[in-house]
Amino acid sequence: MGLHLTVLHRMAYTYTQQMFCLSALTDLVGYFSGDATTLTQQAEALIQSILQDDESSGLIGDWEVVWGPVAWPEQTVMVLRFDGPLAQMFQSQYVVALSGSQSTHWKQWLSHDDSLQVQEPWPYLPQAYGGDLEPQIASGLGRCLQCVLHDMKPHHLQPGAELSLVELMTTMATELPEPASITVAGHGLGGTLAAGIGLALQDLQVEGPNGAGWDPKQQCRIATYLSGNPTPGNADFAYYFESVLGASSQRLWNKLDVVPYAWQTDAIMLSSFLYAPYIAPNDFIQILTGFSLEKVKMLEDPYCQLLPHTPPLPGQLNHTLLDGLKIENRLGEEDMKLLTGVTAQIFAAYKPKPSQQELPFGRINPEELAQTVQSLLIPWLGDPTGEQLRNTMSALHADMQELLNELWEEIEKLLLYLIQLIYQHTEAYHHLLGTRDFARLLRRHLIKVRSN
Numbered sequence: 001m002g003l004h005l006t007v008l009h010r011m012a013y014t015y016t017q018q019m020f021c022l023s024a025l026t027d028l029v030g031y032f033s034g035d036a037t038t039l040t041q042q043a044e045a046l047i048q049s050i051l052q053d054d055e056s057s058g059l060i061g062d063w064e065v066v067w068g069p070v071a072w073p074e075q076t077v078m079v080l081r082f083d084g085p086l087a088q089m090f091q092s093q094y095v096v097a098l099s100g101s102q103s104t105h106w107k108q109w110l111s112h113d114d115s116l117q118v119q120e121p122w123p124y125l126p127q128a129y130g131g132d133l134e135p136q137i138a139s140g141l142g143r144c145l146q147c148v149l150h151d152m153k154p155h156h157l158q159p160g161a162e163l164s165l166v167e168l169m170t171t172m173a174t175e176l177p178e179p180a181s182i183t184v185a186g187h188g189l190g191g192t193l194a195a196g197i198g199l200a201l202q203d204l205q206v207e208g209p210n211g212a213g214w215d216p217k218q219q220c221r222i223a224t225y226l227s228g229n230p231t232p233g234n235a236d237f238a239y240y241f242e243s244v245l246g247a248s249s250q251r252l253w254n255k256l257d258v259v260p261y262a263w264q265t266d267a268i269m270l271s272s273f274l275y276a277p278y279i280a281p282n283d284f285i286q287i288l289t290g291f292s293l294e295k296v297k298m299l300e301d302p303y304c305q306l307l308p309h310t311p312p313l314p315g316q317l318n319h320t321l322l323d324g325l326k327i328e329n330r331l332g333e334e335d336m337k338l339l340t341g342v343t344a345q346i347f348a349a350y351k352p353k354p355s356q357q358e359l360p361f362g363r364i365n366p367e368e369l370a371q372t373v374q375s376l377l378i379p380w381l382g383d384p385t386g387e388q389l390r391n392t393m394s395a396l397h398a399d400m401q402e403l404l405n406e407l408w409e410e411i412e413k414l415l416l417y418l419i420q421l422i423y424q425h426t427e428a429y430h431h432l433l434g435t436r437d438f439a440r441l442l443r444r445h446l447i448k449v450r451s452n
Contacts, residue, residue, distance in 0.1 A: 012058060012059050013059050013060050013061075013435065013438070016225070016250065016252070016433065017060070017433055017434065017435050017438075018060045018061065019095065019183060019185040019225035019250075020185075020187065020225070020227055020252075020429065020433055020435060021059070021060050021435055021438045022060065022063065022080060022095050022097045022185055023097050023098065023099075023100075023185040023186050023187045023190055023191075023194075023225070023227070024187065024438070024439075024442060025047050025050060025051075025078075025097060025442075026043075026047075026069065026076040026077065026078060026097045026098060026099035026186075026190070027076075027099050027100065027187065027190070028043070028046055028047075028442060028446055029042065029043045029046075029069075029071045029076040029099060030099065031446060031450065032450075035073070036070075036071065036072045036073070037155075039071035039072065039073065039076070040068075040069065040070060040071040040155065040158075042071070042449070043069045043071040043076055043078075044069055044158070045449060046445060046446065046449045047065065047069055047078070048065070049445050049448075049449065050441065050442065050445050051063055051064075051065070053441065053445070055437075055441055056438070056441060059435075059437060059438050059441070060438065061082060062082070062083050063080040063081065063082055063083060063095070064080060064081050064083040065078055065079070065080055065159055066079050066080065066081045066094070066159050066160060066168075067079035067154060067158075067159055067160030067163065067165070067168050068152075068154050068158060068159065068160060069154075069158075070152045070153065070154055070158075072147075072152065074144075074147075075098070075099060075144065075147060075148065075152070075193075076098075076099035077096070077097070077098055077099070077148055077152055077165070078096075078097050079094060079095070079096050079097075079160065079165070079168065080094065080095045080097065081093065081094050081095075082094075092176060092178065092179075092180035092181070093180070093181050093183075094172070094180060094181065094182045094183070095182075095183050095184075095185055096165070096182065096183070096184040096185065096194075096197060097185050097186070098148070098184070098185065098186035098190040098193050098194050098197065099186070099190050100186050100187055100188040100189035100190020100191060100192070100193060100229075115138060115139055115140030116138055116140065116263060116295045116296070116299075117295060117298050117299060118138075118139045119136040119137060119138060119139065119233065119234065119299070119301060120136065120137060120139050120142050121134065121135070121136060121137075122135035122136065122137055122199075122233070122237060122240070123142065123145075124199070124200045124203040124204055125203065125240075126203055126206075126207060127207065131240075133236040133239060133240050134234075134236050135233060135234065135236045135237035135239075135240045135241075136233050136234040136236065136237055136301055137196065137232050137233035137234075137237055138232060138233065138263075138303075141192065141193065141196050141232050141233070144193050144196070145193075145196050145197065145200060148165060148193065148197055149164065149165050149166050149197065149200060150164050150165075150166060151164070152164070152165065165197075166201075166204070166214055169182075169201065169214045169215065169220070170214040170215070172220070173214055173215035173217070173219050173220055176219050176220070178219075179219050179220065179221065180219060180220050180221070181220070181221050181223065182201070182220050182221070182222055182223070183223045183224065183225055184197045184198035184201070184222070184223070184224045184225070185224070185225040185226075186225075186226065186227075186229070187227045187228050187229070187429070188227075188228050188229060188230075188259055188425060189229070189230065190229075191225075191226035191227050191228060191229025191251075192226075192229045192230055192231070192232045194224050194225065194226055194229075195224055195226055195229065195232050195241060195245075195249075195306055196232055198222055198223070198224035198245055198249070199224075199240075199241055199244060199245055201214070201222050202222045202244055202245060203244070205218060205220070205222070206218065221248065222245065222248065223245070223248040223249060223250075224245055224248070224249040224250070225249070225250050226249065226250070226251045226252070226306065226307075227251070227252040227253065227429060228252070228253055228254060228257050228259050228260060228425055228429060229251070229253075229259070229260060229306075230259055230260060230261075230262035230263050230303075230305075231262070231263055231264060231303045231304055231305040231306060232306070233303065233304075234301045234302065234303060234304055235301075235302070235304040237304070238304040238305065238306050238307075238308065241306055241307075242306070242307060246307060249306075249307065251306060251307040251310045252310075252313060252429075252433070253310065253312050253313065254312060254313045254315040254424055254425075254428055254429060254432060255312035255313065255314065255315045256274055256275070256315030256316070256317065256420075256424045256428070257315065257424045257425045257428070257429075258271045258274060258421050258424070258425065259425050260305065262292060263292070263295075263296050263303040264296070264302065264303050264304065264305060265293065265296050265297060265302060267305075268289060268292045268293055268296065269289070269293070271289060272285050272286055272288075272289045275317060275417060275420050278317055278319065279413055279416050279417050279420065280413070281417075282410050282413050282414065283350070283353075283410070284346050284347075284350065284410060284411070284413070284414035285413070285414055285417050287346050287349050287350060288342065288346055288414070288417075288418075290349075291345065291349075313429075313432045313433075314432075315424060315428060315432065316428075317420065318420065318423055318428070321416075321419060321420060321423055340374045340377055342418060343370070343373055343374060343377065343414070343415070343418070344370040344371065344373070344374055345370075346370075346414065347366060347369045347370035347373050348366040348367060348369075348370045349366070350366060350369070356406070359402065359403050359406055360399035360400075360402055360403055361403070363399050364399055364400060364403060368400075369400075369403070372396065372400055372404070373404075373411060375392065376389060376392055376393070376404075377415070379391075379392050380412075380415065393405075427439065
């Protein structure tokens with residue numbers, strides 16, 4: 001870990017905190033919409049304004065973007081180099097920062113039915129590898145690896161113009177006057193992708209599919225920083241990853257974050273009870289869990305978490321979360337899309353209990369129920385007095401009012417679970433890692449850019 005012990009007078013945060021903050025920069029793109037050109041312009045303006053802020057330098061040090069950022073609707077990537085006033089005293093440090101927590105990425109990842117159910121062999125296994133392992137990864141990850149390593153390229157006015165990530169690494173390794181450290185960092189699905197990108201760079205370093213690798217002299221040392229990530233592949237992949245990059249990798253996860261439990265049958269079954277007894281699992285929460293279970297139970301080769309013996313961060317329930325959301329409107333547009341989308345799926349799948357046979361289920365189809373609950377979400381979150389919610393409810397037809405009055409306590413429990421889930425996967429990490437000052441800085445710059 002000696003490469004990561006950079007201590008400068010202008011830098012308050014540790015290596016771990018820096019990696020989390022740099023990956024958080026890429027996740028900000030999830031608050032924008034548009035095509036790749038528009039997203040890249042917005043990402044570039046926002047990220048540069050943050051990196052040039054003196055407060056940012058005082059927290060994470062001075063970092064310069066040397067490639068990108070490249071922002072597509074499904075993914076944002078950039079490469080940064082530590083460029084502080086005393087940088088020449090230390091080994092060159094680079095970070096490949098990957099987005100992953102914005103809901104657009106989740107939708108892209110899951111947009112193909114086979115993204116999780118179908119696994120494919122790890123495509124970068126060195127020819128010289130003589131082991132009997134058969135590492136498999138989700139096919140969705142395989143598509144993302146191709147995209148990030150080879151397809152995404154900065155435009156002609158950006159740093160690293162017209163170079164793919166692998167081409168950039170080849171150029172860097174050739175021109176570096178001394179060894180360098182390259183950390184691939186991401187949060188959530190970005191952490192899953194970071195594990196894949198880091199391992200691919202390691203496997204392709206000396207020998208590529210068409211001859212020499214991108215760094216045959218092994219000038220660069222690869223490390224990964226993974227936070228709040230689901231697992232990329234099967235047990236053989238987890239074992240292979242740990243044998244190759246385990247010593248230079250760091251995994252962080254919040255024990256109350258549902259995402260790291262994803263795609264593992266036993267862990268998914270436990271996730272319904274993460275917030276009990278504060279939020280006891282009801283039928284709606286069980287349906288949510290069932291969506292994930294249905295996918296993973298069809299797998300012949302189960303998923304296995306990377307570095308599975310890593311102890312979790314001691315997460316804490318936020319009992320004032322709902323009041324804070326109502327007063328401060330802290331949920332972003334993408335969070336709201338995720339909430340409403342998931343809620344619609346849950347209510348479309350809901351089957352009434354025998355005890356509810358007297359309710360007007362027969363006269364209300366599941367899609368109508370789902371759409372109605374979606375329409376109640378925003379007033380429920382944005383109106384502390386409850387008046388707007390009551391007005392919205394009173395405007396519904398009698399059958400729907402009767403049904404919702406009966407179910408509303410259970411609906412509230414589901415929504416509380418979903419909001420706690422979002423908080424534990426996002427803002428809770430800033431609390432646990434001590435980076436709330438940087439989170440406030442991000443929020444301030446985001447508000448400024450979006451208001452222009």
